[in-house]
Amino acid sequence: MNDQLKGATEVEPSWVTVDLAIFTVRSERLMVLLIDRGRQPYLGQAALPGGYVRKNETLRAGALRELREEAGIDGSRLHLEQLGAYGDPPRDPRGRVVTIAYLALGPDLPVPVGGTDAEHAYWAPVSDITSATVRLAFDHSDIIADALEEVRRKLEYTAIATAFCGESFALSELRRIYEVIWGQPLDPSNFRRKVLNTKGFVQATGEQRLPPTGRPAALYRPGEARLLSPPLLRSNGHGT
Amino acid sequence: MNDQLKGATEVEPSWVTVDLAIFTVRSERLMVLLIDRGRQPYLGQAALPGGYVRKNETLRAGALRELREEAGIDGSRLHLEQLGAYGDPPRDPRGRVVTIAYLALGPDLPVPVGGTDAEHAYWAPVSDITSATVRLAFDHSDIIADALEEVRRKLEYTAIATAFCGESFALSELRRIYEVIWGQPLDPSNFRRKVLNTKGFVQATGEQRLPPTGRPAALYRPGEARLLSPPLLRSNGHGT
DNA sequence: CATCTTTAAGTCAATATGACCTTTAGGGGT
DNA sequence: ACCCCTAAAGGTCATATTGACTTAAAGATG
Numbered sequence: 001m002n003d004q005l006k007g008a009t010e011v012e013p014s015w016v017t018v019d020l021a022i023f024t025v026r027s028e029r030l031m032v033l034l035i036d037r038g039r040q041p042y043l044g045q046a047a048l049p050g051g052y053v054r055k056n057e058t059l060r061a062g063a064l065r066e067l068r069e070e071a072g073i074d075g076s077r078l079h080l081e082q083l084g085a086y087g088d089p090p091r092d093p094r095g096r097v098v099t100i101a102y103l104a105l106g107p108d109l110p111v112p113v114g115g116t117d118a119e120h121a122y123w124a125p126v127s128d129i130t131s132a133t134v135r136l137a138f139d140h141s142d143i144i145a146d147a148l149e150e151v152r153r154k155l156e157y158t159a160i161a162t163a164f165c166g167e168s169f170a171l172s173e174l175r176r177i178y179e180v181i182w183g184q185p186l187d188p189s190n191f192r193r194k195v196l197n198t199k200g201f202v203q204a205t206g207e208q209r210l211p212p213t214g215r216p217a218a219l220y221r222p223g224e225a226r227l228l229s230p231p232l233l234r235s236n237g238h239g240t
Numbered sequence: 241m242n243d244q245l246k247g248a249t250e251v252e253p254s255w256v257t258v259d260l261a262i263f264t265v266r267s268e269r270l271m272v273l274l275i276d277r278g279r280q281p282y283l284g285q286a287a288l289p290g291g292y293v294r295k296n297e298t299l300r301a302g303a304l305r306e307l308r309e310e311a312g313i314d315g316s317r318l319h320l321e322q323l324g325a326y327g328d329p330p331r332d333p334r335g336r337v338v339t340i341a342y343l344a345l346g347p348d349l350p351v352p353v354g355g356t357d358a359e360h361a362y363w364a365p366v367s368d369i370t371s372a373t374v375r376l377a378f379d380h381s382d383i384i385a386d387a388l389e390e391v392r393r394k395l396e397y398t399a400i401a402t403a404f405c406g407e408s409f410a411l412s413e414l415r416r417i418y419e420v421i422w423g424q425p426l427d428p429s430n431f432r433r434k435v436l437n438t439k440g441f442v443q444a445t446g447e448q449r450l451p452p453t454g455r456p457a458a459l460y461r462p463g464e465a466r467l468l469s470p471p472l473l474r475s476n477g478h479g480t
Numbered sequence: 481c482a483t484c485t486t487t488a489a490g491t492c493a494a495t496a497t498g499a500c501c502t503t504t505a506g507g508g509g510t
Numbered sequence: 511a512c513c514c515c516t517a518a519a520g521g522t523c524a525t526a527t528t529g530a531c532t533t534a535a536a537g538a539t540g
Contacts, residue, residue: 010294013253016327016338054250055336059327085325085340087256087299096295098256098338100325157397157471172487190529192488197527214486215536230473231397235529412518430498432519437496454517455505470496 014087014096018063019050019140021083021147022071022104024123025164025180031123032144033071034136041091042137048144049121050099063102071121079105079163083147086139101143103150105163152181157231159201162222168205170217171195182234194232200225254327254336258303259290259380261323261387262311262344264363265404265420271363272384273311274376282377288384289361290339303342311361319345319403323387328379341383343390345403392421397471399441402462408445410457411435422474434472440465 022033034046049070053062060080067075080102087098128134129144136144154160155178162169164177175191195201202220209217262273274286289310293302300320307315320342327338368374369384376384394400395418402409404417415431435441442460449457 010297011255011292012295013335014256014293014338015251016254016256016336052251053254053327053336055252056329057250058329059325059338082324084322085299085338087293087340089296089298095253096256096293098254098299098325098340100327100338170487187529187531188487189489189531194528210537211486213484213538215488217487230527231471233470233528410518427498427500428518429500429520434497450506451517453507453515455519457518473497475498 012095014098015092015094016053016059017050017097017099018053018059018066019048019086019099019101019143020063020066020071020104021048021101021144022067022073022078022106022109023126023147023151023164024106024109025177026108026123028176028180030126030148030181032126032129032147034122034124034134035070036120037137045137046124046134047137048101048140053100059100060102063100063104067104073104073106073109075104077106079103079160083143083150086143088139099138101147103147105151105160107164107166155181156233157228159222159225159228162202165222168207168219168221170209170211170219171202172211172217174202174220178232184234198225198228198232199223201228252335254338255332255334256293256299257290257337257339258293258299258306259288259326259339259341259383260303260306260311260344261288261341261384262307262313262318262346262349263366263387263391263404264346264349265417266348266363268416268420270366270388270421272366272369272387274362274364274374275310276360277377285377286364286374287377288341288380293340299340300342303340303344307344313344313346313349315344317346319343319400323383323390326379326383339378341387343387345391345400347404347406395421396473397468399462399465399468402442405462408447408459408461410449410451410459411442412451412457414442414460418472424474438465438468438472439463441468 020033024031033049035049037043037045037047049066051062051066051070053059054065057065059082063080064075067073067078067080083101083103085098085100087096091097124134126144126148129136129141130148132141135141151160161174161177165173171192172188174195175186175188178191179185200223203223205219205221207219209219211217260273264271273289275289277283277285277287289306291302291306291310293299294305297305299322303320304315307313307318307320323341323343325338325340327336364374366384366388369376369381370388372381375381391400401414401417405413411432412428414435415426415428418431419425440463443463445459445461447459449459451457
């Protein structure tokens with residue numbers, strides 16, 4: 001935004017991209033959408049979907065476009081927030097590349113269809129990346145690690161967990177989101193009490209759903225609250 | 241990071257800058273460091289310090305350099321974190337400008353000396369900007385508003401408040417930080433109990449300080465904890 | 481209609497919080 | 511020396527929240 005140094009010798013033009021960490025919960029695991037790169041560098045290696053920001057396009061619009069183009073996902077119903085900028089030292093003779101990472105959260109999304117290119121898009125367990133089982137292109141492993149930390153913390157003091165659920169959901173589904181992402185079981189009764197006592201977290205639809213077995217569950221939809229106060233904390237301390 | 245679209249018609253080179261929202265507490269008010277712009281655009285108007293990121297320089301290093309060059313502040317003792325990327329639609333024929341905003345927090349810093357250019361640097365009350373009393377260049381008012389929100393929230397669940405204090409401080413000084421930034425009084429006794437019972441928040445130095453009047457205050461230094469759990473919440477709800 | 485499973489609701493001790501009060505340790509004035 | 515003022519330090523107590531646990535309710539199955 002400032003132009004004080006424009007034209008100074010050390011200044012160079014840059015390329016700005018957006019990369020997307022798209023999270024969902026599938027089969028009891030937190031998954032992230034990956035693509036296999038169809039070109040250099042890192043040809044054939046797994047990476048986050050993303051691409052160059054176009055002229056006259058806001059960063060957010062670019063993220064939404066990539067979401068659609070590379071993952072075949074309509075972003076209008078997803079939670080989408082900016083994670084931050086990653087601008088490691090240049091590795092391309094054409095100039096520096098700075099990527100703006102976006103975090104997208106959605107309900108158990110359909111297996112993505114192939115993107116615009118011949119790139120294969122698929123869900124991978126986040127644990128495979130954080131445990132370094134899968135090695136990603138660029139610094140995408142770092143981005144996913146940051147995204148995971150962000151999600152874990154935000155589950156505590158915001159209502160984003162509902163972004164992983166569909167239009168309506170049972171409290172046990174919402175609780176499963178927490179359990180999967182935090183990697184720890186929660187007491188069903190205490191969770192229910194906490195969620196229902198937090199004004200605006202969820203809103204009863206009045207409908208019910210029959211589980212495969214057991215008592216019918218009341219259904220809820222996301223409430224208007226964005227922040228939870230007091231927050232829903234993990235039992236053991238999460239810091240020092 | 242991704243190169244899928246490099247060379248496509250809609251892609252353009254960009255200019256990457258860093259802008260700094262440097263906060264401190266002076267005379268019972270939260271202040272932000274501003275400069276009066278010495279060139280176009282927005283000549284003469286107030287703006288955040290910042291500038292172009294140089295070749296082979298990390299974003300963080302660029303922020304630290306600008307901190308030193310434009311504000312005369314040694315950033316090694318400040319809290320410095322990335323706030324996010326701001327990439328409004330291009331307004332410059334040479335291409336898009338994306339700025340990476342950084343948030344810096346420090347103790348009552350000396351009145352900054354003039355920067356490298358003839359630009360005048362000075363502290364301005366944040367309230368003057370959020371109340372639109374002072375109009376800033378670019379979208380810097382938005383950045384400051386976001387920074388303020390970030391700081392207010394982080395006071396709750398992190399130990400960043402100590403970043404506003406010096407090497408050692410009395411609990412009343414730490415409390416004043418909260419009161420000034422949250423804009424609400426806190427019960428001294430309850431605040432003390434909370435801070436001292438939160439392991440790792442502060443650490444007693446064993447020394448004392450004589451206030452202008454009243455009983456000597458024990459001094460503390462920042463603890464090792466980065467996160468507070470449970471958090472130190474504002475009394476009234478802060479969102480719905 | 482007994483049983484299984486899951487949701488829903490209740491109990492109770494431990495902990496944390498908010499509001500408020502008392503004591504302590506200085507300095508200043510008389 | 512003594513009293514008063516101020517702010518720090520420490521304590522009380524009712525209330526709210528949490529964690530661990532128990533009990534009741536509503537379906538499906540055989």
